[in-house]
Amino acid sequence: MPEYETHDFDVIVIGAGGAGLRAAIEARAQGLRTALICKSLLGKAHTVMAEGGAAAALGNVYPEDNWKVHFRDTMRGGKMLNNWRMAELHAKEAPDRVRELEEWGALFDRTKDGLITQRDFGGHRFARLAHIGDRTGLELIRTLQQKAVADGIEVFMEVKVLRLLRDADGVVSGVVGYWRPTGEFVTFTAKAVVLATGSIGKSWKYTSNSWESTGDGVAMALWAGADVIDMECVQFHPTGMVWPLSVRGILVTEGVRGDGGVLRNSEGRRFMFDYIPAMFAAETAKTEEEGDRWYDDHSAGQRPPELLPRDEVARSINSEVKAGRGSPHGGVFLDIATRRTAEDIRRRLPSMYHQFKELAGVDITAEAMEVGPTCHYAMGGVRVEADTAGTTVQGLFAAGEVAAGLHGANRLGGNSLSDLVVFGRRAGMAAAEFAAGRTGSVSVDQGQVEEAVAAALAPFGRDDGENPYDLQHDLQESMQSLVGIIRTGSELEEALGKLEVLEERATKVAVAGGRVYNPGWNLATDLPSMLTVSRAVAQGAINRKESRGGHTRDDYPTADPEMGSVNFVQRIPAGAGGSAGAGGTPSIRTITVTPEPIPEMPDELKALMELEEAH
Amino acid sequence: MADKPVSDGGAAVSDGGAAVSDGGAAVSDGGTAVSDGGTAVSDGGAQLTMVLWRGDASGGGFVEYVLPAVEGEVVLDVVHRVQATQAPDLACRWNCKAGKCGSCSAEINGKPALMCMTRMSELPPDEDVVVAPMRGFPILRDLVTDVSYNYEVAKRIPPFHPRAKTEDEVEAGGYRMAQIDVERSQEFRKCIECYLCQNVCHVIRDHEENKTAFAGPRFFARSAELEMHPLDTTDRRAILREEQGLGKCNITKCCTEVCPEHIKITDNAIIPLKERVVDASYDPIAWLGRKIRRRTKGTAAEAAATAPATGPAAVQPPVPVQGIPGVDGDVDGFYDEGTFDADAETASASQATE
Numbered sequence: 001m002p003e004y005e006t007h008d009f010d011v012i013v014i015g016a017g018g019a020g021l022r023a024a025i026e027a028r029a030q031g032l033r034t035a036l037i038c039k040s041l042l043g044k045a046h047t048v049m050a051e052g053g054a055a056a057a058l059g060n061v062y063p064e065d066n067w068k069v070h071f072r073d074t075m076r077g078g079k080m081l082n083n084w085r086m087a088e089l090h091a092k093e094a095p096d097r098v099r100e101l102e103e104w105g106a107l108f109d110r111t112k113d114g115l116i117t118q119r120d121f122g123g124h125r126f127a128r129l130a131h132i133g134d135r136t137g138l139e140l141i142r143t144l145q146q147k148a149v150a151d152g153i154e155v156f157m158e159v160k161v162l163r164l165l166r167d168a169d170g171v172v173s174g175v176v177g178y179w180r181p182t183g184e185f186v187t188f189t190a191k192a193v194v195l196a197t198g199s200i201g202k203s204w205k206y207t208s209n210s211w212e213s214t215g216d217g218v219a220m221a222l223w224a225g226a227d228v229i230d231m232e233c234v235q236f237h238p239t240g241m242v243w244p245l246s247v248r249g250i251l252v253t254e255g256v257r258g259d260g261g262v263l264r265n266s267e268g269r270r271f272m273f274d275y276i277p278a279m280f281a282a283e284t285a286k287t288e289e290e291g292d293r294w295y296d297d298h299s300a301g302q303r304p305p306e307l308l309p310r311d312e313v314a315r316s317i318n319s320e321v322k323a324g325r326g327s328p329h330g331g332v333f334l335d336i337a338t339r340r341t342a343e344d345i346r347r348r349l350p351s352m353y354h355q356f357k358e359l360a361g362v363d364i365t366a367e368a369m370e371v372g373p374t375c376h377y378a379m380g381g382v383r384v385e386a387d388t389a390g391t392t393v394q395g396l397f398a399a400g401e402v403a404a405g406l407h408g409a410n411r412l413g414g415n416s417l418s419d420l421v422v423f424g425r426r427a428g429m430a431a432a433e434f435a436a437g438r439t440g441s442v443s444v445d446q447g448q449v450e451e452a453v454a455a456a457l458a459p460f461g462r463d464d465g466e467n468p469y470d471l472q473h474d475l476q477e478s479m480q481s482l483v484g485i486i487r488t489g490s491e492l493e494e495a496l497g498k499l500e501v502l503e504e505r506a507t508k509v510a511v512a513g514g515r516v517y518n519p520g521w522n523l524a525t526d527l528p529s530m531l532t533v534s535r536a537v538a539q540g541a542i543n544r545k546e547s548r549g550g551h552t553r554d555d556y557p558t559a560d561p562e563m564g565s566v567n568f569v570q571r572i573p574a575g576a577g578g579s580a581g582a583g584g585t586p587s588i589r590t591i592t593v594t595p596e597p598i599p600e601m602p603d604e605l606k607a608l609m610e611l612e613e614a615h
Numbered sequence: 616m617a618d619k620p621v622s623d624g625g626a627a628v629s630d631g632g633a634a635v636s637d638g639g640a641a642v643s644d645g646g647t648a649v650s651d652g653g654t655a656v657s658d659g660g661a662q663l664t665m666v667l668w669r670g671d672a673s674g675g676g677f678v679e680y681v682l683p684a685v686e687g688e689v690v691l692d693v694v695h696r697v698q699a700t701q702a703p704d705l706a707c708r709w710n711c712k713a714g715k716c717g718s719c720s721a722e723i724n725g726k727p728a729l730m731c732m733t734r735m736s737e738l739p740p741d742e743d744v745v746v747a748p749m750r751g752f753p754i755l756r757d758l759v760t761d762v763s764y765n766y767e768v769a770k771r772i773p774p775f776h777p778r779a780k781t782e783d784e785v786e787a788g789g790y791r792m793a794q795i796d797v798e799r800s801q802e803f804r805k806c807i808e809c810y811l812c813q814n815v816c817h818v819i820r821d822h823e824e825n826k827t828a829f830a831g832p833r834f835f836a837r838s839a840e841l842e843m844h845p846l847d848t849t850d851r852r853a854i855l856r857e858e859q860g861l862g863k864c865n866i867t868k869c870c871t872e873v874c875p876e877h878i879k880i881t882d883n884a885i886i887p888l889k890e891r892v893v894d895a896s897y898d899p900i901a902w903l904g905r906k907i908r909r910r911t912k913g914t915a916a917e918a919a920a921t922a923p924a925t926g927p928a929a930v931q932p933p934v935p936v937q938g939i940p941g942v943d944g945d946v947d948g949f950y951d952e953g954t955f956d957a958d959a960e961t962a963s964a965s966q967a968t969e
Contacts, residue, residue: 102790107801107844135805358732513704516706
């Protein structure tokens with residue numbers, strides 16, 4: 001049996017974006033031997049792409065803001081599918097986590113009084129997003145990265161984790177992966193593992209996500225027997241770039257709208273006024289004049305409909321384009337040029353200015369941007385216990401986008417950066433506690449290691465198999481066209497059929513070259529994750545026969561209260577399938593879908609939902 | 616068309632010799648399917664030629680790839696199409712594809728730049744596009760280099776250590792800082808760590824041996840950011856002079872020129888740092904003051920001792936603050952010196968402040 005490089009830690013955190021870094025910092029602070037593993041270089045995780053800000057009811061701009069309003073906004077934005085306890089913890093703890101970032105060196109933009117200033121965003125009643133221009137994610141990741149380095153946390157960069165390892169009792173005991181720069185395998189024993197692997201968006205053709213967002217955490221959790229929920233709830237951000245085609249999908253921050261930008265169709269009409277849903281009618285402006293007054297003083301009118309939650313705006317843009325009122329390249333116009341001075345735009349939205357100037361040759365201080373929906377965020381993911389971020393597998397924790405619950409059926413902009421630090425910390429703390437209390441020595445099952453290694457190496461043994469890039473391309477086409485922003489039952493069934501074919505093809509993938517920094521091979525080892533999460537999304541979408549948040553069914557266009565009272569839980573039952581799946585993983589065709597009631601909200605929180613604001 | 620080694624097409628990397636024999640290189644199939652949203656231009660299938668460095672630490676060379684031209688692409692798109700259709704094992708680092716993560720640094724037609732922010736339409740239309748890895752770092756494979764040097768230097772920067780909150784701030788719930796004061800450091804915090812500045816800095820680009828005693832522009836900007844941070848209390852001047860080789864920089868501004876975030880590294884970070892170091896080291900009045908009363912800012916060594924506010928030093932001691940690996944700096948001794956020695960700092964700083 002070959003010998004692999006091995007490491008031993010108390011707590012292993014997989015993923016070094018905001019949640020992973022925050023979890024590692026916390027586990028380390030608890031005195032545990034902690035390591036971070038990340039698929040890219042440190043500091044490159046998808047958190048750097050976050051632009052608008054971190055939502056926290058600091059009350060620095062609107063003193064009347066508080067956690068209760070933030071809680072209410074989050075639940076309403078999520079169409080009440082959220083885990084109420086997570087929403088409560090998040091709203092209560094976000095301000096402390098943001099201030100803590102400042103104590104670690106983050107430099108947020110300031111109010112006139114010198115405090116952290118806050119910007120408006122969709123679905124948030126008050127200006128609530130702490131930010132640094134439009135590069136808040138970079139500030140957050142750099143602050144946490146520098147803190148982690150200062151704390152002496154060991155980081156294993158460019159390591160792809162293949163599988164979670166479990167001991168005879170089913171408790172997580174470590175992970176196996178390989179170094180991308182060398183192709184050598186490496187195992188880690190750990191008393192507790194935190195998943196912070198981020199998104200699943202690479203399964204779609206037009207996405208704001210990078211190559212890393214292949215759903216490794218959700219897939220590995222499923223393979224290890226954990227529950228995942230709400231996979232059908234995928235957020236299509238309303239404003240991605242649409243032109244040039246090569247940059248289609250790249251994010252355009254909601255901050256453009258928060259700072260006064262408006263959406264127009266080809267006729268020049270601010271069409272969002274035509275799409276105000278009843279649920280938000282009372283708090284949305286009726287006229288352009290009223291909406292415009294609101295920017296300067298939130299008590300002078302209601303918010304413009306451009307700042308409705310993302311699901312509403314994305315669907316509306318989709319409808320306008322379908323009705324033939326789109327922009328030349330199949331989007332709509334996002335105009336800030338006629339709304340703010342060039343100087344203001346460059347100061348408040350520097351990276352958007354830069355991005356359009358350099359990638360599209362568009363000067364956003366003079367011209368409108370062309371934008372359209374892009375796959376952006378997974379509300380669904382690994383089911384966790386709110387207070388501890390513990391999954392249904394012992395010793396396994398999950399935080400950030402890989403975890404589900406906080407955002408329900410639709411995430412509000414700004415709630416993910418605060419999610420990362422609130423639940424990253426909680427996951428790190430709980431993992432440390434679990435590790436500290438775990439007795440006996442922890443060892444990895446060599447059989448599980450060998451199985452993962454054999455599966456990873458299999459593509460090298462095939463002479464004339466499938467090109468992994470072709471397979472990825474076909475998967476993205478299928479998911480984009482059949483499991484996209486608007487879904488129907490027949491197309492979802494068709495998607496499942498296509499996924500079966502793709503799963504079969506995945507067992508025939510062949511790669512050329514060696515193991516040293518070989519992206520073709522790296523992709524081949526990502527495909528099992530992508531196929532697993534794609535199936536989970538399609539299965540969840542078939543079962544949720546209603547439209548709610550990020551999940552829209554053409555054949556069930558309205559929300560159904562009964563459907564809204566359950567989460568669709570997916571899992572691979574123990575003993576099902578063996579190792580028949582793509583890449584030697586448990587057969588993903590054995591993933592079951594079960595509706596389970598969402599946790600019941602206590603009365604005092606229910607009362608907050610009915611709160612009629614003074615404004 | 617067969618694999619064809621090309622001579623150094625103007626790129627900064629010297630041709631390692633033999634072309635890499637690569638199963639999928641340079642195909643003649645102009646009709647290869649375009650992946651991911653690309654549509655070939657309609658005017659009779661225009662072609663482009665991209666010349667990529669292939670190889671590893673043991674050597675390599677340029678390999679030519681011909682593929683259909685697609686409107687609106689950046690260099691990284693073309694590299695991805697080469698991967699998807701001709702060379703699946705072509706190594707290249709990337710993440711965000713929007714100029715925000717700083718992963719895809721390379722030398723394009725000899726000019727250091729991000730592949731994701733270099734539009735094909737900006738390059739000379741009738742010439743091959745030549746992409747080589749950054750020359751300042753050891754080759755891992757193809758376009759990917761080993762940038763671990765930067766991560767090692769990062770560990771040696773004395774970390775942020777804020778002052779205590781005032782009573783008013785405790786009540787307000789957070790520090791108070793004026794926007795104008797945070798903006799100075801914010802400029803440096805825009806850094807996406809693409810390491811292009813480190814790559815072009817001739818102090819290390821042409822002198823590998825200097826890496827043991829030189830932090831490089833990225834980390835001078837980091838130190839400047841901390842030194843100008845309204846809350847930070849650590850004094851990094853001794854370390855900058857003694858261990859991080861600030862004096863070796865003779866402000867040729869190569870770093871500033873390549874910065875994709877347009878950070879004025881030389882003017883706004885390095886020169887002010889040099890001035891501070893000079894003030895600390897050679898100003899006789901300041902020297903006298905130091906002799907008479909304690910400095911308000913702690914030394915870097917003191918800061919390092921107290922910095923890990925949450926790190927349990929008992930379990931894993933913080934990384935000791937010392938020079939770049941291989942250099943043993945004498946931090947404490949520095950403050951006792953009052954003597955003037957004609958060092959590069961003085962020369963370049965006075966030059967800069969004219």
